[in-house]
Amino acid sequence: MSRYRSLPHLAEQIEGVARAGKQVVLTPETARLVAAALKAFSTNPKxxxxxxxxxxxxxxxxxxxxxxxxxxxxxxxxxxxxxxxxxxxxxxxxx
Ligand SMILES: [Zn+2]
Structure with a gap:
């Protein structure tokens, strides 16, 4: 079961861990989700x-x-x- 409710919630969790100066560790499932979100974010159609x-x-x-x-x-x-x-x-x- 995921420990986040939504992408914004996941982003807040990652920010919080990073802000605390800790290493962010993602499960493979979450890493795939983050990769997909980064690809969508970086999409800039002409x-x-x-x-x-x-x-x-x-x-x-x-x-x-x-x-x-x-x-x-x-x-x-x-x-x-x-x-x-x-x-x-x-x-x-x-x-
Ligand atoms: Zn037209």
């Missing part, structure tokens, strides 16, 4: 790839269109700083 994935036109854009490029830029910004997704100016709110 704007053209995102644009191709989100394109809603029937023919799919051969070159990213303005709309798809805009969405791709927003997604890239969220990858860089997830908190931005909750900022009013990020959503185009001009209040």
């Amino acid at each position: 704007a053209d790839t995102i644009a191709a994935a989100v394109c809603m036109s029937r023919q799919r854009c051969t070159e990213p269109c303005f709309r798809c490029s805009g969405i791709a830029n927003l997604v890239q910004q969220i990858y860089e700083n997830p908190e931005r997704a909750f900022m009013p100016e990020f959503k185009g709110d001009k209040r």
Whole structure:
């Protein structure tokens, strides 16, 4: 049975052990989970790839269109700083 409830909980446990100056030891199962999380974290899709994935036109854009490029830029910004997704100016709110 795992000793963590979720990935954030696991991260907190690892941080706590590291902060205490102790060596972090992971079971093979947890190490695989951490490796998968690191791979996902380090994934930084290119704007053209995102644009191709989100394109809603029937023919799919051969070159990213303005709309798809805009969405791709927003997604890239969220990858860089997830908190931005909750900022009013990020959503185009001009209040
Ligand atoms: Zn498009």
